[in-house]
Every structure is written in C-alpha cells, then in structure tokens.
Amino acid sequence: MDGTSKSAGSPSRVVFALGEKAIFKAGDRVRVSTRSPIGHYRVPTYLRGKSGSVEKVIEPAAIDNEEESYGRNAGSKRHYYRVAFRMSEIWPDYAGSERDGLHIEIFETWLERAER
Amino acid sequence: MTHQHEGDDHDHDHDHAHPHAEISEGRPGYYDIMETAVRELLIEKKLIRADEIRRQIEVLDSRSPALGATVVARAWTDPAFRARLLANGRAACEELGISFYDDTSLIVIENTDKVHNLIVCTLCSCYPRPVLGLPPDWYKAKPYRARAVVEPRAVLAEFGTIIPDDVDVRVHDSTAMVRYLVLPKRPTGTEHFSEEELAALVTRDTMIGVVPATVDVARPAP
Amino acid sequence: MTPTEKLVNRLPNDVGGLPADPIQRVEHELEPWEKRCHALADVLDFHKIINTEEKRRGVEALGAEMVVKLSYYERWIVAFANILFQKGILTPTELALKMKEVESRSSEG
Numbered sequence: 156m157d158g159t160s161k162s163a164g165s166p167s168r169v170v171f172a173l174g175e176k177a178i179f180k181a182g183d184r185v186r187v188s189t190r191s192p193i194g195h196y197r198v199p200t201y202l203r204g205k206s207g208s209v210e211k212v213i214e215p216a217a218i219d220n221e222e223e224s225y226g227r228n229a230g231s232k233r234h235y236y237r238v239a240f241r242m243s244e245i246w247p248d249y250a251g252s253e254r255d256g257l258h259i260e261i262f263e264t265w266l267e268r269a270e271r
Numbered sequence: 272m273t274h275q276h277e278g279d280d281h282d283h284d285h286d287h288a289h290p291h292a293e294i295s296e297g298r299p300g301y302y303d304i305m306e307t308a309v310r311e312l313l314i315e316k317k318l319i320r321a322d323e324i325r326r327q328i329e330v331l332d333s334r335s336p337a338l339g340a341t342v343v344a345r346a347w348t349d350p351a352f353r354a355r356l357l358a359n360g361r362a363a364c365e366e367l368g369i370s371f372y373d374d375t376s377l378i379v380i381e382n383t384d385k386v387h388n389l390i391v392c393t394l395c396s397c398y399p400r401p402v403l404g405l406p407p408d409w410y411k412a413k414p415y416r417a418r419a420v421v422e423p424r425a426v427l428a429e430f431g432t433i434i435p436d437d438v439d440v441r442v443h444d445s446t447a448m449v450r451y452l453v454l455p456k457r458p459t460g461t462e463h464f465s466e467e468e469l470a471a472l473v474t475r476d477t478m479i480g481v482v483p484a485t486v487d488v489a490r491p492a493p
Numbered sequence: 494m495t496p497t498e499k500l501v502n503r504l505p506n507d508v509g510g511l512p513a514d515p516i517q518r519v520e521h522e523l524e525p526w527e528k529r530c531h532a533l534a535d536v537l538d539f540h541k542i543i544n545t546e547e548k549r550r551g552v553e554a555l556g557a558e559m560v561v562k563l564s565y566y567e568r569w570i571v572a573f574a575n576i577l578f579q580k581g582i583l584t585p586t587e588l589a590l591k592m593k594e595v596e597s598r599s600s601e602g
Binding site: 309 | 504506507508509510511512513514515516517518519520521523524526528529530531532533535536537538539540542545549552565566567570571573574577582583587588591592594595596599600
C-alpha cells in the first residue's frame with residue numbers, strides 16, 4: 156500500500172496520514188504477536204501467537220488503548236480489527252465443534268500477516 | 272442518606288470480598304466514605320460538578336434490559352430495522368432514542384438455527400451498558416470470564432442451555448470500544464404476538480447469549 | 494518463564510482460559526455508594542481526568558491480592574484515589590483528612 160489514492164476525475168493526489176489507512180482487510184490471515192508487555196495490555200494472554208482471520212476493519216482509526224491507559228488521550232491512531240479464530244486453533248484440546256469460534260477486537264500493532 | 276441492605280447478600284462470587292462494605296447500623300462503610308471524600312474534593316477543586324454526578328446516576332438508572340428488549344422486539348417484527356441493526360447496532364439503537372453516553376459502538380450478532388452467540392469480557396467487564404444497563408455480578412466474576420472462552424458449551428449448559436453439535440458457538444470477547452448485543456432467536460408460536468408482548472419475552476440473559484428467548488419467561492424467579 | 498516473571502507478565506484481570514469454579518448466578522442491587530462510584534467513573538472519563546482505560550490499568554495495578562479480595566467498586570474507588578495521587582490532583586493527606594471529616598459528619602446526629 157503506498158498510502159495514496161487517485162479518485163476518478165480528481166486531479167489532486169490525496170495523501171493519507173500515517174496509520175490512517177488500515178493495513179489489513181477483511182479475509183486477511185493474521186497472527187497475534189507473542190510479545191508480553193507489562194503494565195497494561197488489552198490482548199489477553201490466551202491469544203498470543205494464535206492465527207485467525209480479519210473479519211472486519213473497525214472504523215474509524217483510534218488511539219492504542221494500551222497508551223491511553225497511561226493518560227494519553229491523543230496521539231497516533233491506527234485501526235482495530237475484529238478477528239475471528241477457531242476455538243481449536245486457540246485450544247488444542249477444545250471440546251466442541253470444529254467450527255466453534257472466538258471473535259475479538261485487536262489493535263493493528265498486535266497483528267502480523269500470516270501465511271494461512 | 273440511609274444505607275440499607277437489600278435482603279440477604281451472600282450473593283457474590285466467593286473469591287470476592289463482601290460487596291456490601293458497610294455493616295454497622297446505617298453508618299457508611301470505609302469505601303463509601305472514600306467515594307464521598309474523593310468526589311467532594313474533586314468538586315471543591317472545580318474539576319467536576321455535583322450536578323454531573325446526579326445526572327449520570329439518572330442516566331444509569333434509565334438504562335435497563337427493557338431497552339434492549341425493545342430493540343430486539345422491533346428487529347423481530349420489522350425486517351428493515353433488523354437489517355439496519357445488524358449493519359450498525361449503534362445507529363439503529365439511536366433511531367429508537369437510545370444514546371451511547373460512553374461513546375462505545377455496538378455490534379449486534381444474531382442467533383440462528385446454525386449459530387449461537389455469547390458475549391464476555393475476559394479482561395474486565397465490558398458490557399453494552401447504554402442498552403442493557405449495568406451487568407450482573409456473575410458476568411464480572413472470574414468463573415464466567417475465565418471459562419466462557421475455553422469451554423463455552425459447558426458454561427452454557429450451566430445456564431441450562433444445551434447447544435446441539437451442528438450449531439456453531441461463537442464467543443465474543445470485548446476488549447476495546449466495541450460492545451456486543453445478542454439478537455436472540457424469536458421463539459416459535461409467537462407469530463401473533465404484538466411488539467410489546469414480544470419485548471416481554473426478551474430477558475437480559477438472552478441478550479448476553481446465555482439462554483434462549485422462550486414464551487414461558489414470565490415464570491416467577493426461583 | 495519463572496513464577497515471578499509470570500506474576501509480572503500476567504495481569505491479575507487477565508483470566509481468560511484459566512481454571513475456575515462453576516458459575517454462581519449471583520447479582521445484587523447496587524448500594525447507593527456503588528452507583529455513585531459508577532457515575533463518578535463515567536464523569537471522570539467524560540472529562541478525561543481518568544479515562545476508562547486508566548481506570549482498568551489502575552485496578553490491575555492494585556495487584557492480584559487486592560483484585561481478588563476487594564469487591565468490584567471497592568477496587569474502582571481505591572484505583573481512582575491512587576491515580577489522582579499519581580497525577581498530583583489529590584494528595585494522600587488531603588484524602589485522609591477529608592475521609593475523617595466525612596466520617597465525623599456522618600456520625601453526628
């Protein structure tokens with residue numbers, strides 16, 4: 156993504172702010188980072204390193220709630236995504252249907268592109 | 272101000288302290304005093320105003336599962352509204368005059384013959400307060416929060432809800448600015464019910480997703 | 494990860510997937526002070542004096558023992574006090590004296 160777009164009939168080239176455009180789109184495969192921040196985090200431990208797929212980009216971009224927790228009420232914004240996981244991906248011995256799933260919102264900086 | 276107990280109160284999660292801090296005859300307890308002191312100091316410093324607190328208490332009192340029930344009953348009877356509700360939960364609720372004072376957005380998820388949805392907040396107690404009011408204690412306590420994401424079918428069974436194997440269970444863990452509301456399945460045999468009669472079938476727990484909506488909801492509490 | 498590292502890395506509220514007891518379907522009518530405490534939280538967030546995320550962090554910062562032993566709104570009001578001290582909005586002495594005043598006021602009459 157080059158951060159620019161050209162709409163039909165418009166001569167001007169629109170430049171988007173850093174982080175203004177979502178990096179992932181619905182359907183993308185993503186993996187949750189395995190990092191372990193201390194102090195405050197909003198990605199539960201049980202999801203670290205798990206792979207899922209982006210169900211929806213949550214608009215508009217918003218402040219990282221981990222930063223917000225230290226009183227930063229403004230700053231660089233990025234997107235949250237609604238990400239879907241199979242329960243069997245999260246819990247190897249999950250008792251239930253193979254199609255059971257978990258849906259959660261995750262901030263962009265926590266996600267990496269996954270192969271499958 | 273008097274502080275009275277509402278009946279017996281052994282009604283808390285056992286890994287939590289007594290929810291009622293005050294124990295002596297009408298005298299405020301330690302945390303009650305702390306709340307008053309913090310609030311009065313902030314008012315004296317002109318950081319907040321007493322009328323803001325009073326107004327917010329009124330706001331909280333005006334939110335209850337009855338609001339959510341109105342939304343669900345409308346969705347059951349008005350297909351166009353249902354479509355708008357599923358597309359943008361907050362905007363559709365706002366159509367019915369329900370404001371989102373906490374600036375959250377709302378995703379409404381629909382239970383069908385193939386999918387059963389359940390909402391939880393494992394990290395704290397995120398809940399669609401503008402539409403349902405404040406959550407019950409069990410929703411905020413560890414057992415529900417710990418288990419809903421790992422054994423949702425067992426959790427549902429504890430609420431008496433058995434989900435067949437061919438129905439998918441989807442758990443929604445809230446972590447940021449999105450809140451979830453379950454649109455339960457309309458019970459069969461309610462084809463001739465008015466919107467008001469339908470709303471009476473919609474309990475809080477059906478909108479959390481732990482039980483289905485049924486026609487025998489009017490039974491007295493055990 | 495060593496046990497102390499685990500204690501540092503896993504916030505006390507991060508309970509998803511941990512072993513836990515059967516669900517007890519308990520609820521209680523909020524005490525008047527609990528409702529005021531909730532309203533206070535909302536108003537503090539409206540003014541961004543303590544935003545909602547700071548409140549969550551403040552509760553986690555109480556540590557595992559207090560998170561388990563204090564009730565829901567007890568955790569909130571103690572977290573608010575700590576955050577207001579950190580921000581220099583209140584001092585511990587100021588709050589302690591105010592609490593004495595509130596207490597003596599309510600024991601009169």
